[in-house]
Amino acid sequence: MRNWGSWGVLFGVCISIAAVQAAPLRPLQLGDLQQLREVSEPEFSPEGNWVAYAVKRPDFAADENDSDIWMSRWDGSEKLRLTTSSASEHTPRWSPDGRYLGFLADRPDKTDDKDDKDQGDQLWLLNRTGGEAEKITSFKGGVVDYVWSPDSRKLALIVEDPDPQVEEETVEIQTNPTAGDSKKNVQLKKTKTPKPIVIDRFQFKQDEDGYLVHRRKHLYLFDLATRQAMLLTPGDYDERLPAWSPDSKQIVFVSKRRAEADRDNNWDLYLIEAKAGAKPRQLTDFAGPDNDPDYESRPAWSPDGRQIAYLQGGPLKLIGYAVHALAVIPAAGGTPRLLSANLDRNVQHPSWSADGRSIRFIVEDDRTGYLASVPVAGGAISPLTSGRQMVEEFSAATSGRIAIVASTASTLPEVFALEGGKQLPLSRQNDDWLATVQLAPVSEIDFPSKDGTVIHGFLVKPPGYQSGRKYPALLRIHGGPVGQFGNSFSFEWQWLAANGYAVVAANPRGSSGRGEVFSKAIYADWGHLDAQDVLAAVDYAVAGGIADPERLGIGGWSYGGMLTNYTIAQDRRFKAAISGASIANILSGYGTDQYIRDYETELSTPWRNLEGWMKISFPFFHADRIATPTLFLCGEKDFNVPLLNSEQMYQALRSLGLDTQLVIYPGQHHGISKPSYRRDRLERYVAWYDRFLKSKTTGTTASR
Template sequence: MNKITAEKFCEMQFAGSPQFSPDGKYLAYTLKKVKADKKGYESDLYVLKENGKTIRLTAGGDGNGFVWTKENTLLFSAMREKADKDRAAKREVFSVFYEISPEGGEAVRAFELPIWAGALNMLDDGSFYTVARVDTHYPDKDAEDFDKQLKEYTAPAYRALEETPFWFNGRGFTDGIRNVLYLCDRQGQAKPVTGTDFDVFFTTTDGTRILFTGVPVTGKKLNRDSGLYLYDTASGETKTVLEPGAIRISYAYFRNEKEALLCASREDVYGKNQSGQLYVLDLETGDIRDFGDTPIIPAMGHVNTDVRMGGGYSCKMIGEDFYFIRLDGYKNVLCHADACGCVHEDRVFPHGVDAFDECGGKWAFNILSAEGMNEIFVDDVQITNTSDALKDHYVAVPEYVPFVNADGIEIDGWIMKPIDYVEGKKYPALYEIHGGPRTAFGDNFFHEMQYFASEGYFVFFCNPRGSDGKGDAFADIWGRYGSIDYEDLMAFCDHVLAITPDIDAQRLGVLGGSYGGYMTNWIIGHTDRFKAACSQRSIANWISFEFTTDIGATFTPAQHKTTTHEDVHALWDVSPLKYADKAVTPTLFIHSDHDFRCWMVEGIQMFTALKMHDVPTRLCLFADETHELSRSGRPDNRISRLTEMKDWFAKYLKEENENG
């Protein structure tokens, strides 16, 4: 069997966004792949026809973010003409949309909008709405010195910041930038519904009205305090249904003319970490009542993977029923709440499902696998083959090895065997810790883990307390970071060693990103059982994190029940940096210089602390990458990241005859 290499993901395709046409005769979806130069990705549109034939609609790599029209054609945004590309390079504000028939043929330039438009959403009269990015710092087009101002805008000598957060992961600097709701048409008209004193977050429509969440903008942009608003396209009037801060809103969908289905949290038990519950909202009065006789908590979520690059519906109103993908442990379940408020489980997906759609009784799914990439299915028929590149390659299928912790709680966990495994032979092992902390691992395909298994390591991982999939009580480590989660992680490590005698306990490595990076930092300051570590996009110091990152001001109190100015000692006590002087484990730190979720100062602090205490360490800073480096970063950088990790662990965990 061939090894799965660091570059292998470059040969595979990433399926996403399955959506039926309004008449149900076609299913559109996207396939994304790595560009030949490994410096980016390209995505194209595909359509499954009613006769079962699949055709590729686009070939330019720009077929992304599509929407079906009422006439069963597809609209998508692209820059295909040289003149448009030149205008975009000069930072002109406009968007171009192309239209193509699901029967194929050339895509036709349909219209241009004078805004930086987001995804289009169709309305019943054939017009549409979008949420556009508006930069209030953009020069006045009517100014006499517009060209000079534009030049300064595109290459500023400095930035004057007046808002916090002033940057956001994946978006860069966001000071002065707003998400504005626009009504648009094919004639190129774009009418703002909201102003630049307001930020829009979530939208949905019943065809004539638009429900949206958002907040009036102050100097502090804290997204959790959004209100809910109703815009009537006929009257042009906007009504406030729920004031900002009335309840923490996740999303809302029209239920009928007078009511909406609202998913929101009262935050009365688990604070900001409390899951949303389904309610019925009276759109006229703003009154909220329970949906059904017992609380319905959708508990929507997906298992972690590094081969997910497609969108699609994870919840949707279908008739009077609300369908959603629930995370149940480490499996996904398609459920629906009927008009009476009763929840029904419709289908279990053992390895996970990312998206679904339905039309006329036909169902489409983007399903995860333990042995390969996501695949698009219609009902039970697979219509994509994104995993062909894995034929004749070793794929380590995770073995489920749960254990019961000291408090009698079952913890889900898995072990993956190394390539060419020989029973009785000793192998090094790597312990992967997920981010979040409220996310979850499953037994689905994970390229990074497969790569390490192909490099001759046992790989093991689990979902400790704090993880998603088992309810709020299980996920509750509010104010308890580094305690019960750490205990579960160490206990699972003991469990794995006890049931897997072929793992060499003297050659263990640990690694993780985000919260997993935080926990890796914590581990090296509290135990020497691991002989090498790799901490990625981590948190080292909750005090610096609170004041330098895009979510720090809200996430810190949400996780620790306090802030720096309320109790600096409490935050320092749960900061791995406090214990860095106790570390002896050789540790590789990986960070991105545009990671504004966990800014690079976190990795720098840990690296410097270990250096000062003579612990072998290395810091890799990836230029122009974000918190998403491992999942959607530039392919050549993703390869370099994996190679750095491989070399680091090989140096400290492998015997000379095992390197090859």
């Protein structure tokens, strides 16, 4: 077998640490955005000696994000970069026989016809014996997901239907007509005209996907030897998250294979034989989401092929507020068993031990995430990692070795080898940069809300913080609402702190990480208890002598922007607000965003519960209560919380004569991804807060 070093450049030249004099740390700058490396998707080689992973970075020259495939030896002695193209390569997965490393990428191949381009990612293979990567699929709609069969002969693919094809029309255009023969002045021009969009689905919009029509994601069987693909699941359904049985004969996947499936989130597991003409068999029938694809957590077969581990959600009426539990069901069918029923925490990514006696998985806890294990027969859940960190992903080799991706408040996500409870760093993508900058200290805080409920959060003090000095302070609010601020690196917090601000962040009721009761406390009652909770965070910072009560700002994105709107509509202490991708008139969301199921489940329809809809729309219908200058921002193509909602609030505050501004990012969806726009957004954050919270003689702005 050829040495892996022939694939790329070996990094990690040894130097004498004693010969290098440590340079003084410098303030964080906005240009440091280009230094960030996001490490994800760890994947063990079959023999367990290498871990492949993806590294994403912003390319400001091209104004795009670029991702490449890397790998590290288990002992951390070698790090190899395997791809270097300008296209993004991601989702590395080894063939079980160790011959290939697959990945997904949307990049051209020398055999591609320039007039016959694919619309999305395709599957590529790197041969372990050497050579260039080979593109092995050419689906018009692109490959969304893939998994190798245990015998390495086939792959299960999730392939998206192509966008509706455009019709080519020939149009006669008359130019410079004269009194003579005008036909000589007629030109023929071919134009691409999109077909009309015909809508007949209950949910017809999805951020980034656009109008859904009937473009579906199907399960295909791909034969490696013949390079031929066969459609296994035709029909007007979506299939997601396939997983092979150990004997390579069956595939379990997630789907909603029934009429009007858009009306609820009731996903189920299905089994299908990996052969032509096979029919899916429904495995689960729980009245709730079994393995909700939004969790990106694949079902897992036991080594003997008799059982399947997966995630069971809560009842449909609780929608996103429900806790997802670890469940096991016989592959032949039967009653599932819940192995984490008493945990009251969300779990993800089940993985069986080689002997089939236990299952490892990730637990989302209060401001942390950790790897845990539970006996399949039932019993206590045992943590495998510790510390105030966020374990985000992991990969386990058959030898028992485990690699994790973890981050803290002061370190970005990196790959670690987990041995004997200790974490050995493997990727080190951000070490050099972090060694040069002075980061702001981040601490966990706990404080009582108005009704006595203890709320948890974080406090970020500016670098060089001086005790006894009061700082302009910013309340930052997370999205969701079901989500949380955890012990992971936030460039936004660090950038705001570097500009002289204290940052306070809370996990109010509605957040995850503290159980289902805490999460569902704001059900159909947004902007009430959660607003009290985030205001209590500000009270904590003021009472502690850190925040200047006369120089307070507030802001957030998505639900963080919504809760900003709710808060400034009932409390006037804030001198500046930033509301990103938000909504205040909830009525305007009905039929214009992607949350139709959630609305009708949580609030019913507007004509049946107008009072309830109006209650949670008070920031718009009582906009005259707002006195805070507010900056609104949104992506032009956001179908999650569409631009029209920010436009409405901007117009309302403009009508009221308040200082306000609306910033629209062209071509962007709910998440602002283009590097130049991400930088612009952070610049605007500081400029807006500085304008209202800093006088000419107070505070300074870090270099940008």
